[in-house]
Amino acid sequence: MRYISTRGAAAPLEFEDVLLEGLARDGGLYVPESWPTISPDEIAAMADWPYEKVAQRIMQPFVPAELAEALPGIIEKAYGTFRSDAVTPMISLGGIQDGLHLMELFHGPTLAFKDVAMQVLGGLFEHVLAKRDERVTIIGATSGDTGSAAIEAVRGRERARIFILHPHGRTSDVQRKQMTTVDAPNVFNIALEGTFDDCQNLLKAMFNDETFRDRVSMSGVNSINWARLMPQIVYYFIAALKLHGPDAATKPTSFSVPTGNFGDIYAGYAAAKMGLPVERLVIASNQNDILTRVMNTGEHTLGPVAKTIAPSMDIQISSNFERLMFDMLGRDGGAVAQKMSQLKDDGTFTLPEASLDTVRGLFGAHRADEQETLDAMKRAHDVTGELLDPHTAIGVVAALADMQSHPSESSTPMVVLGTAHPAKFPAAVERATGQTPPLPEFLGDLYEREERYDVLPNDLAAVQAYVAERV
Numbered sequence: 269m270r271y272i273s274t275r276g277a278a279a280p281l282e283f284e285d286v287l288l289e290g291l292a293r294d295g296g297l298y299v300p301e302s303w304p305t306i307s308p309d310e311i312a313a314m315a316d317w318p319y320e321k322v323a324q325r326i327m328q329p330f331v332p333a334e335l336a337e338a339l340p341g342i343i344e345k346a347y348g349t350f351r352s353d354a355v356t357p358m359i360s361l362g363g364i365q366d367g368l369h370l371m372e373l374f375h376g377p378t379l380a381f382k383d384v385a386m387q388v389l390g391g392l393f394e395h396v397l398a399k400r401d402e403r404v405t406i407i408g409a410t411s412g413d414t415g416s417a418a419i420e421a422v423r424g425r426e427r428a429r430i431f432i433l434h435p436h437g438r439t440s441d442v443q444r445k446q447m448t449t450v451d452a453p454n455v456f457n458i459a460l461e462g463t464f465d466d467c468q469n470l471l472k473a474m475f476n477d478e479t480f481r482d483r484v485s486m487s488g489v490n491s492i493n494w495a496r497l498m499p500q501i502v503y504y505f506i507a508a509l510k511l512h513g514p515d516a517a518t519k520p521t522s523f524s525v526p527t528g529n530f531g532d533i534y535a536g537y538a539a540a541k542m543g544l545p546v547e548r549l550v551i552a553s554n555q556n557d558i559l560t561r562v563m564n565t566g567e568h569t570l571g572p573v574a575k576t577i578a579p580s581m582d583i584q585i586s587s588n589f590e591r592l593m594f595d596m597l598g599r600d601g602g603a604v605a606q607k608m609s610q611l612k613d614d615g616t617f618t619l620p621e622a623s624l625d626t627v628r629g630l631f632g633a634h635r636a637d638e639q640e641t642l643d644a645m646k647r648a649h650d651v652t653g654e655l656l657d658p659h660t661a662i663g664v665v666a667a668l669a670d671m672q673s674h675p676s677e678s679s680t681p682m683v684v685l686g687t688a689h690p691a692k693f694p695a696a697v698e699r700a701t702g703q704t705p706p707l708p709e710f711l712g713d714l715y716e717r718e719e720r721y722d723v724l725p726n727d728l729a730a731v732q733a734y735v736a737e738r739v
């Protein structure tokens with residue numbers, strides 16, 4: 269499998285180079301040159317397979333043969349760290365609405381769905397770097413959850429050091445402590461005086477500085493890295509198999525996905541491209557609703573970032589949307605590059621109506637404000653006894669809105685992706701329900717652990733100097 273850049277100017281690469289490079293050298297994102305498909309017979313056969321075996325089958329066409337052989341071991345090790353044998357168990361939310369389900373993606377070491385991909389990514393890095401006898405400097409930006417998941421996946425690994433930029437004072441206490449209390453010599457935390465978008469912009473600027481990038485052997489683990497998205501395709505298949513058994517090959521499933529950087533939901537799009545019958549993919553946004561606006565109006569206009577109770581979705585520049593745009597614009601890299609440069613110059617671009625109509629057949633988009641989010645958390649608790657984190661609750665609000673606006677598809681089950689454990693956002697959960705969700709036992713002493721991080725100004729040179737000094 270070869271990978272091509274969404275901006276059309278960088279050379280196509282093989283999987284291992286995509287893994288290590290992260291962002292394409294023309295500023296674009298790598299996507300598979302074509303989608304491998306899983307036949308209906310094969311989907312039906314997966315009905316009684318364990319998670320790990322399905323994962324291996326879904327990921328194997330994306331990697332070279334030598335790596336495909338190492339996949340079972342990498343996958344076993346990755347999900348050995350999870351607190352559920354099912355890896356991503358599913359529960360019914362039928363008390364709220366018939367046909368509504370919740371897939372819990374938060375049973376990994378940092379309590380957010382990002383562990384599902386990041387634990388695999390850590391193993392892939394280790395394997396490929398050992399084979400090549402190379403070392404890398406991983407630099408990442410986080411709105412809260414990516415950072416801890418990446419640090420957990422990389423801590424103590426010999427061939428990688430990791431620098432994580434988080435927006436100073438804009439993550440939850442649990443999120444920050446999960447990053448800054450990790451005591452490993454290859455882990456560095458930077459609290460940037462700015463927003464998540466500032467962190468992401470600095471990260472992109474570092475990637476675009478080829479001298480710096482080569483000098484420190486820079487690599488990325490944000491969801492702009494294709495290898496982050498690949499393991500996320502798996503649980504879309506798992507959800508459908510759990511609901512329909514062998515009929516998952518023919519019976520459709522809908523998904524509502526709390527969305528920030530458009531990574532998780534793009535994996536759902538990939539599952540559909542690979543042959544999984546997907547009816548609706550619902551983009552669930554908080555007040556930072558650029559994706560809802562672009563889907564509904566075609567106008568992609570940047571606004572200020574609002575701070576919400578769902579901070580992992582406090583994003584205006586939704587990087588992976590470029591991957592969908594690439595398909596919307598007929599896989600014309602030049603056309604994508606032009607839109608992205610317009611965005612940089614004017615803060616806005618418009619998508620053609622015809623291409624919007626095509627994706628609207630699959631994608632819905634809804635936003636939830638703070639009150640709707642809190643109400644959904646309270647209702648879920650009252651009716652089902654479940655405590656939902658605010659991101660997941662936004663997924664519930666969007667799911668219900670989409671089911672209401674598409675009554676003809678109401679017999680299709682709707683799966684909300686549960687992206688974080690409620691204990692990761694205790695203040696919001698308590699505000700909505702009056703209950704304090706306890707941290708799982710293994711994190712019980714998190715508040716007593718010592719923190720380590722450095723505060724840096726929102727300045728490229730300062731951050732580059734900090735990294736270079738420590739490499």
Ligand SMILES: *Cc1c(COP(=O)(O)O)cnc(C)c1O
Nearest residue numbers: 413528529530531532580687688
């Ligand atoms: C990262 C994150 C999201 C958004 O996922 P994207 O792949 O960036 O769209 C949603 N919820 C939680 C809890 C997250 O950590």
